Amino acid sequence: MVGVEEVRHLAHLARIGMGDEELKLYAGQMNEVLAYFEMLDELRGGVELHRMIRDYDEMRDDVPCAFDGDALSNAKNTKGRFIKAPRMGQ
Amino acid sequence: MISMVRSSRLALSAYELVEEFRCGSMSIEDYMASLLERIESIDGRINAYITVNEHALEEARKMDRLVRAGSDGNSNSGHGGGDQALLGVPLAVKDNISTLGIRTTCASRMLADYVPVYDATVVKRLKGAGAIVIGKTNMDEFGMGSTTEFSAFGATRNPWKEDRVAGGSSGGSGAALAACMASIALGSDTGGSVRCPASFCSVYGLKPTYGLLSRYGLISYASSLDCIGLMARSVHDLALMLRAAGRDEHDHTSIDSTLDLRLECTDLKGLRFALIKEVMESEGMDAPVRDCMMDAVSSVEQLGATVEEVSMPVLRYALASYYTIAMAEASSNLARYDGVRYGHTMQPDGVAWNEFYSTIRSNFGSEVKRRIMLGTYVLSSGYYGRYYMKAQQARALIRDGMMMVLKDHDAVMTPTMPVLPPRIGERVSDPLRLYTIDICTVVANLAGIPALSIPYSMHDGLPIGIQFMAGHLGEPLLLRIAHALESAREGKVRRCML
Numbered sequence: 188m189v190g191v192e193e194v195r196h197l198a199h200l201a202r203i204g205m206g207d208e209e210l211k212l213y214a215g216q217m218n219e220v221l222a223y224f225e226m227l228d229e230l231r232g233g234v235e236l237h238r239m240i241r242d243y244d245e246m247r248d249d250v251p252c253a254f255d256g257d258a259l260s261n262a263k264n265t266k267g268r269f270i271k272a273p274r275m276g277q
Numbered sequence: 278m279i280s281m282v283r284s285s286r287l288a289l290s291a292y293e294l295v296e297e298f299r300c301g302s303m304s305i306e307d308y309m310a311s312l313l314e315r316i317e318s319i320d321g322r323i324n325a326y327i328t329v330n331e332h333a334l335e336e337a338r339k340m341d342r343l344v345r346a347g348s349d350g351n352s353n354s355g356h357g358g359g360d361q362a363l364l365g366v367p368l369a370v371k372d373n374i375s376t377l378g379i380r381t382t383c384a385s386r387m388l389a390d391y392v393p394v395y396d397a398t399v400v401k402r403l404k405g406a407g408a409i410v411i412g413k414t415n416m417d418e419f420g421m422g423s424t425t426e427f428s429a430f431g432a433t434r435n436p437w438k439e440d441r442v443a444g445g446s447s448g449g450s451g452a453a454l455a456a457c458m459a460s461i462a463l464g465s466d467t468g469g470s471v472r473c474p475a476s477f478c479s480v481y482g483l484k485p486t487y488g489l490l491s492r493y494g495l496i497s498y499a500s501s502l503d504c505i506g507l508m509a510r511s512v513h514d515l516a517l518m519l520r521a522a523g524r525d526e527h528d529h530t531s532i533d534s535t536l537d538l539r540l541e542c543t544d545l546k547g548l549r550f551a552l553i554k555e556v557m558e559s560e561g562m563d564a565p566v567r568d569c570m571m572d573a574v575s576s577v578e579q580l581g582a583t584v585e586e587v588s589m590p591v592l593r594y595a596l597a598s599y600y601t602i603a604m605a606e607a608s609s610n611l612a613r614y615d616g617v618r619y620g621h622t623m624q625p626d627g628v629a630w631n632e633f634y635s636t637i638r639s640n641f642g643s644e645v646k647r648r649i650m651l652g653t654y655v656l657s658s659g660y661y662g663r664y665y666m667k668a669q670q671a672r673a674l675i676r677d678g679m680m681m682v683l684k685d686h687d688a689v690m691t692p693t694m695p696v697l698p699p700r701i702g703e704r705v706s707d708p709l710r711l712y713t714i715d716i717c718t719v720v721a722n723l724a725g726i727p728a729l730s731i732p733y734s735m736h737d738g739l740p741i742g743i744q745f746m747a748g749h750l751g752e753p754l755l756l757r758i759a760h761a762l763e764s765a766r767e768g769k770v771r772r773c774m775l
Contacts, residue, residue: 194650201608201653202631203646204639217651219709224597224655227667230674247529256394261619272617273625273633 189217282311287457288775290511291366291518294460295407298344298365305344305365305409309337312367312411316458324433325443325452327372328380329412336409340365362517364407369459371447372413373420374505375494376400379410383496384428385418386640387614387621397494398528399463399505402521411459414449418642419611420465420498422446423473423714426705427644434701435477436774438738441698444474450508451478457775461518462508467499468599469693469718471506472730476693476742479732479772481759483507483515484718486749487725488532491525499606502599502722510772512759515729516540519752537753543764545757546581550745551686554588561713562695565736570692573733573743573762577690580761584690589678592720594671599719600712601655601668608652611645614638647708676724683726683748688758691717693730693742721746729755731762732770 189197191207194214198205205213264271282303289297297303313333320326330336344364370376373383375393382388396404404410417427425433425448433448435441436456443452447464451474454462464471466484475482483506490505497503507518516538524533552574557567574584616622616637625633641649655664682689696714704711721728726749730742743762747754 189654197650197653197657199635200657201649202612202634202638203641203649204635205646209646213647213650216647216708217654220600220651220712221654221664223709224601224664224668227594227597227601227671228663230594230667230670232670258394259618260394261391262617263622264617264625270617271625273628273630275630 189214189221282308284311284315285775287312287315288510288773289460291363291460291509291514292511294366295362295364301344305337305340306334308365309334309367309409309411312458316412319456320458322434322439323436323452323456323458324431325414325449325456325458326369326412327382327384327415327430327449330379330410333367333409333411337365340407340409361407362520363403363461366408367411367460368403368408369412369414369450369453369462370400370410371416371450371462371464373416373465373496373498374400374463375496376410376413379413381413381496382430383419384416384430385642385645386429388619389429389621391619393494395494397505398491398525399521400494403463403518406520408461414447414453414462416449417446418645419496419607420446420467420470421607421644421648423469423711424699424704425449425474426701427642429642432701435698437479437740438698440700441739442477442701444477444694444698446470447506447508448474451475451480451482454478454480454508454510455773457773461514464506464508465495465498466504466506466722467502467603468722469715471508472693472718472728472742472744473715475508475730475732476744477698477740479735479740479742479770481509481512481515481732482730483752483755484721484728485519485522485752486532486727488530489522489534489727489750489752491528491531493525493527497610499603500610501606502603504722512756512763513540515759516756532750534750536750538756540756540760542757543761544581545577545761548582548687548758549685550577550582550584550688550690551587551682552584552690553592554586555590555592556691556717557586559695559716561716562692563697565697566692566695566741569734569736569741570743573690576762576765577758580765585686587682587686589682591671591674591678595675595719595723596712596716598668598671598675599715599723601664602672604648604652605656605665606652608649608656611641611649614641644708672723675720679720679724679726679746680748687747687754688751689746691744691746693717693744697736697739697741717744725749727752727755729759731759732772733762733766734770
């Protein structure tokens, strides 16, 4: 069972601002969905997970390439050629 | 604007349209103008489009000039087809697929004014083949939903009965085709989001083999399941659109493949199809859907196929596995919306990082928040082994089970959706009940195999679709099945309103 306080913690981890009413609503709905997911626990080990249908044996070289376009044109908080972000500390 | 093209022509298939444009019996500009006029007159009710391309008419005019100059033959080479197989064809694009210079919102307040600086590879290739983007279609926010009710721009209505949902999450694309507001459309399919609206709107919807269509430019929801899907009113049109397939250097999971997409055979002789007992016996299936399915079995048998029932008990875990994995991947993928580089934001001066981030992200819609929270939970320490790892085990078992069935059978046959299109508002407040209607579609995404929804019949004015799933790169077989049924049921099923 997920309680309101645990949902508050999850909302913090996911960085989604939520009011008390919303937290209560999600707690109820999440419990219902998680109760359904519980059936997965019936499965026991012995299943090999990492078989690939095909091999991804080629790794792209980590080489930067120029992007043909203004990749940062959607940034709104700018100052000169910089993008403004909030401060990291409290 | 005065209507320049007879309205019945708006129902033409893409391949018929291209012939008309080539021989000059109709100009692309006139056709586009008529289509835009139709959108203007009926989309206020249907709400299929979030944005209409304001340059569509100008692009049509340019294409007409190319036709007149006779240079439509070799103006493009490489992927997309140098033969301009989609010359002048109006293409609707789901609003989570990037379009250069055209707003792409994912039906979210978070991206309400986001304008991509590049075209998705699939869009680029279809444009290369001559298609013209007519607009961006409505959807469930970030692809999370099965009804197109979870959109920040309002629900899309089903053109066949406007009090019903159009399906989702690519509901705008399905509705645009059914209401003749586009000729072909792109959607995306993470757990059935192309096939569900195709079924509810009576059009074709193809979820290709994972990797066949590049995901470059598709805004991520659950990357191991996401596919761009194709929607059309004819099987021939799907074959034309599959020209967008093939390896793309921008998507490491894309496949290089050559498919034989000729549609010559109109029977199903020698093919073996499997019916899954657990699907057919599920309690949640509406009676008209079950009846339609039995009728479809008779139809394919008459066309020469044999149909056998198989049992796959592991499908009991399909929904739980799918939703656990999809939500986990979503919680990770959607962490990128931080209000710094793009999307919804606020003034950052004097605001601490956590507060800034949390405030901005409170603008996600309710279903997106729910899935991010559940995804965060199933990945959190202490629960990872109980949910996420088990979901991956179930996925492996389901994939193996499907491979086994497809060793002995050419395709698996199910209804696309177990229910008729619900009324708008009917299921929206009960998430779990809403998730259960994806039972037949999530299997193909978990297994990475192709699946096609075929419009089959109507019950009380509501469309019912039948789904076929095939092995990896089985698209030619799926098109053959659809083509045989399309020919056999000519005149028995309507694919648009006109």
